[in-house]
Every structure is written in structure tokens, then in C-alpha cells.
Amino acid sequence: MPERITIDRLKTYLxxxxxxxxxxxxxxxxxxxxxxxxxxxxxCDVYDEERAAALAECGEDFPxxxxxxxxxxxxxxxxxxxxxxxxxxxxxxxxxxxxxxxxKLQGVFGDGAWTNKQRLTDALLKNxxxxxxxxxxxxxxCPEDELGNGYEYLINKFAxxxxxxxxxxxxxxxxxxxxxxxxxxxxxxxxxxxxxxxxGMLISAIAHLKKQKKEWRNVKIYGQEINSLTSAIARMNLFxxxxxxxEIVNSDTLENxxxxxxGRLRTFDAVVANPPYSIKQxxxxxxxxxxxxxxxxxxxxxxxxxxxxxxxxLKSLNPQTGRCAILFxxxxxxRKEENTLREKLIRADLVEGxxxxxxxxxxxxxxxxCVVICRANKxxxxxxxxxxxNAVNEVTRKNAQSxxxxxxxxxxxxxxxxxxxxxxxxxxxxxxxxxxNGWSLSIPLYVKGTAGTGAExxxxxxxxxxxxxxxERRGTAAEAYRELKMLMExxx
Numbered sequence: 220m221p222e223r224i225t226i227d228r229l230k231t232y233l234x235x236x237x238x239x240x241x242x243x244x245x246x247x248x249x250x251x252x253x254x255x256x257x258x259x260x261x262x263c264d265v266y267d268e269e270r271a272a273a274l275a276e277c278g279e280d281f282p283x284x285x286x287x288x289x290x291x292x293x294x295x296x297x298x299x300x301x302x303x304x305x306x307x308x309x310x311x312x313x314x315x316x317x318x319x320x321x322x323k324l325q326g327v328f329g330d331g332a333w334t335n336k337q338r339l340t341d342a343l344l345k346n347x348x349x350x351x352x353x354x355x356x357x358x359x360x361c362p363e364d365e366l367g368n369g370y371e372y373l374i375n376k377f378a379x380x381x382x383x384x385x386x387x388x389x390x391x392x393x394x395x396x397x398x399x400x401x402x403x404x405x406x407x408x409x410x411x412x413x414x415x416x417x418x419g420m421l422i423s424a425i426a427h428l429k430k431q432k433k434e435w436r437n438v439k440i441y442g443q444e445i446n447s448l449t450s451a452i453a454r455m456n457l458f459x460x461x462x463x464x465x466e467i468v469n470s471d472t473l474e475n476x477x478x479x480x481x482g483r484l485r486t487f488d489a490v491v492a493n494p495p496y497s498i499k500q501x502x503x504x505x506x507x508x509x510x511x512x513x514x515x516x517x518x519x520x521x522x523x524x525x526x527x528x529x530x531x532x533l534k535s536l537n538p539q540t541g542r543c544a545i546l547f548x549x550x551x552x553x554r555k556e557e558n559t560l561r562e563k564l565i566r567a568d569l570v571e572g573x574x575x576x577x578x579x580x581x582x583x584x585x586x587x588x589c590v591v592i593c594r595a596n597k598x599x600x601x602x603x604x605x606x607x608x609n610a611v612n613e614v615t616r617k618n619a620q621s622x623x624x625x626x627x628x629x630x631x632x633x634x635x636x637x638x639x640x641x642x643x644x645x646x647x648x649x650x651x652x653x654x655x656n657g658w659s660l661s662i663p664l665y666v667k668g669t670a671g672t673g674a675e676x677x678x679x680x681x682x683x684x685x686x687x688x689x690x691e692r693r694g695t696a697a698e699a700y701r702e703l704k705m706l707m708e709x710x711x
Contacts, residue, residue, distance in 0.1 A: 224354055224361050229369040234376055236350050244338055250377050251331040251448055256347060258455045261356045262287050263295035268357040288319040299352060305344040306333035329451045363461035370459050374417055390493045391580045393623035395420050398491055398544035399427040400632045401592055406434040408488035413472045413531060415442030418453035420491040422460050440465035443477045473501055473527055484511050484534050490543035494528035516560045525551050526560045533569060533593060541595040549589050552660040562658040565650050569593045572606040572635060575662040577614035579621040606638050608645045609666040
């Protein structure tokens with residue numbers, strides 16, 4: 220039996236596969252090739268492991284012994300023994316496995332340009348296959364949690380190595396841990412992410428249950444992702460973490476919500492999300508006449524779809540058990556063009572809390588974000604109130620990246636659990652308080668002073684709010700300049 224892989228050796232093994240691609244393809248495209256090969260290797264090694272166990276136990280192997288079927292002629296070893304047109308052999312194996320497991324794996328390997336020999340020569344692909352062949356990725360040799368952690372490590376590395384696309388690809392996992400700590404997912408619940416990316420938030424919810432030593436296998440996982448490659452990676456990620464009961468759909472959540480029951484949006488016990496920030500290219504007229512009633516607060520401005528995603532999530536909450544944690548830009552708390560929507564949101568008493576986070580928690584961006592927590596059925600103690608937490612100082616900077624340490628997460632989660640005023644850190648406010656401030660939820664308007672001093676600083680408009688708005692406007696201006704430049708160049 221091969222020696223069990225340590226987590227450090229696994230990380231080196233995975234990252235070295237990406238290093239082989241350097242100078243051949245752009246860093247942003249690594250994921251298109253590394254993840255499918257890793258998943259292919261895992262499926263085949265586990266298939267061999269299951270076959271060996273069946274033969275040892277009863278002397279015969281049957282299809283029902285296997286979680287996934289690997290058809291004859293399309294095993295890892297068959298591709299490894301191919302010396303010409305290796306890309307074609309890889310694609311043929313991928314499609315054969317997808318067809319043999321169509322209910323679970325259809326489209327999971329994506330549509331990478333494996334047969335483009337100018338990008339991926341036979342020699343390069345052989346090197347990749349030989350590298351992956353140096354380790355056996357059976358469950359005994361590499362348990363699901365460990366391989367899943369290695370996969371998350373690779374997602375993190377790709378995000379840091381892929382420039383401007385990173386924010387779309389990776390959400391700071393320490394922030395995600397805070398969100399799941401606040402939501403406290405329970406066994407048997409349904410958990411949904413309408414913009415799931417690589418499924419990191421959904422997996423964090425499962426990890427929370429495992430950490431609490433609670434049953435997690437009966438949790439139902441749902442996700443939707445607009446990018447086809449990213450949705451495929453999400454499915455691989457869930458499989459590699461041992462999650463079986465899930466449904467990930469590749470389509471546009473605003474344009475075509477995937478989870479419908481009896482003509483209505485399906486509802487869930489818990490929703491976690493990091494929607495794309497302030498997108499401008501979306502179908503506002505269709506949302507204004509949404510047949511699922513997702514515009515119950517009103518129609519957001521064309522230039523910012525944040526409240527479209529927000530309303531979709533709120534309509535997706537189970538009326539009794541539903542709660543959500545959403546990562547948003549600070550602008551949703553105070554922007555004037557969304558004031559009417561925010562007033563209706565506050566009057567509906569759906570917002571339970573807002574946590575303001577510190578800067579630099581996202582790759583290649585100094586922006587500050589906030590976590591908005593909503594609950595469809597608040598406890599009596601929390602009705603009519605919103606807890607605001609100013610956690611901008613709860614952050615650690617290390618190796619050019621910021622993170623929330625366990626102590627930060629514990630401090631914030633404990634304050635949220637107490638749901639009381641804490642000088643300089645938390646304030647429980649009412650709708651009447653926000654009305655006095657023009658329905659703004661800007662945290663510095665309500666959480667003032669320094670803990671322990673009782674000092675207050677009165678400002679007409681909080682500095683953090685000004686900086687946040689400036690950063691959003693700067694991004695908008697930069698995007699408009701790029702579009703204008705492309706139009707001018709295209710007209711020459």
C-alpha cells in the first residue's frame with residue numbers, strides 16, 4: 220500500500236503540476252487544465268481501490284461497488300500509455316466517464332482546449348500526466364478532507380497567481396468562516412449559494428458541521444454559477460470533499476433562477492453568498508416585471524445590481540427557518556440611488572445585523588466589505604432591531620494578505636450572539652434610528668467612540684463611507700474608460 224500523503228507533500232504535488240504549465244499558458248487558465256486532470260486521477264485511483272476491496276471480499280467486482288464508473292479503455296493508465304495525440308486521448312476519456320455517469324458528472328470536466336497542440340504539446344501533457352502519476356490518490360492514501368483541503372489550497376494559489384480575475388474566483392476563506400459561524404448550519408438543512416463560484420462557501424458550511432461533530436451527510440447543498448468552468452470546478456470541489464447530495468446549476472441567477480417549485484422560487488434554510496459587486500450588464504427591465512416577485516422592494520438602478528441579488532436571496536429564504544449571510548460592498552448600506560429600496564428593507568424587519576469588515580481582505584483590492592445578515596423569522600428579542608458591528612480593526616496582515624484570525628471570528632460571533640450595545644464595537648439600533656439618518660445603515664453613524672473610553676466623534680458623513688464610495692466610483696470610471704478605449708480602437 221502506498222504511503223499516506225502528508226498535507227504539505229500534497230500541496231507541493233498540486234502546485235508543482237501548475238508550475239509545469241508556466242510559460243506555456245496564462246496563469247489565469249491553469250485551473251482549466253489542472254482541476255480536471257486532478258479529478259480524473261482521483262476517480263480512477265478510487266475506482267481501483269474499490270475494485271481491489273470487492274475482489275478481496277467476495278472475489279468479484281460489480282458496478283454497484285463503485286461510486287463512479289470508469290469505462291474500459293478510458294482509465295488513467297490508458298491515457299498514460301498514450302504517446303501521440305495525448306490531448307485527444309484525455310478528451311475521449313473525459314467524455315466517456317461523463318457519459319457513463321451522466322446524472323452526476325455531465326459536463327464536469329469542462330471544455331478546455333486539450334487538443335490545441337500549439338498550446339499543449341504531447342510532450343507537455345505527458346509531463347503533466349507523469350507528474351500526477353507519482354502519487355496514488357486513493358481514499359486510504361489521501362482522505363476526502365485532506366484532498367479537499369489541498370484543492371482549496373490550489374484555488375487560493377490560483378487566485379493569487381491570476382491577477383485581476385482573482386476576486387471573481389476566490390473569496391477570503393476566513394471571512395467565509397465568520398459567515399458560517401454566524402449562520403450556524405444544522406444537520407438536515409438545505410443550504411444555498413446563488414452565486415456559488417467554486418463552492419467554497421457551501422463547503423465551509425459542511426466544514427462547520429464537521430468541526431462541531433454534527434451529522435453533515437444529510438445536508439442538501441444547492442448552488443448556481445454563471446461561469447461554466449467555475450461551476451464545473453465547484454462540482455469537482457464538492458465531490459472531492461466527500462459531499463454527495465448537491466445540485467450545482469450553470470446559468471444566470473437573475474435571468475434564469477434554477478431552483479423553482481410550483482412556479483415559485485424554492486426556499487432554503489440557509490443562504491450564503493458573495494454576489495458580483497455592482498454589475499451594470501444585467502436585464503433590469505425583466506427584473507422590474509419579475510414573475511417570481513423578486514422586486515418586492517423595488518427595481519435597483521441599472522448601474523448596480525446588488526439589490527437585485529439581495530432580493531433574490533430574501534425571496535429564497537424559508538419563511539420559518541430561513542436566514543442568510545451576504546458579503547456586499549459597503550455602498551449597499553448608504554448609496555442614495557438605493558435609498559427607497561433600503562427603507563422598505565428596514566421597514567420589513569428582515570435585516571438582523573451588519574458586520575463591517577476591515578480593508579485588504581480581498582485579492583488585489585483594498586476595499587472594505589460588509590456582511591449583511593437577514594432572518595425571515597426573527598426571535599422576539601431581535602424584532603425591530605438591527606445589530607451593527609464595527610469590525611474594521613479585527614484583521615491581521617500576513618504575507619501581503621489580510622485575514623481574520625480565530626480570535627477575531629470569536630469576538631465578532633460572540634458580540635453577535637449577545638446582540639447588545641458594546642461601546643465602540645456594536646450597537647443595536649431601530650428603524651426609527653435609521654429614519655433619522657435618512658435610512659442609512661452606515662456603521663460609523665451608530666457605532667461611535669473607542670471601546671472603554673466612551674468618547675464619541677460626530678461627523679456629518681463618515682470617512683469610511685466617503686472612501687468606500689470613492690473606490691466604487693473609481694472602479695466605475697476605470698471600467699468606462701476601458702470600454703471607451705475599446706470602442707475607439709475598434710472604430711479605427
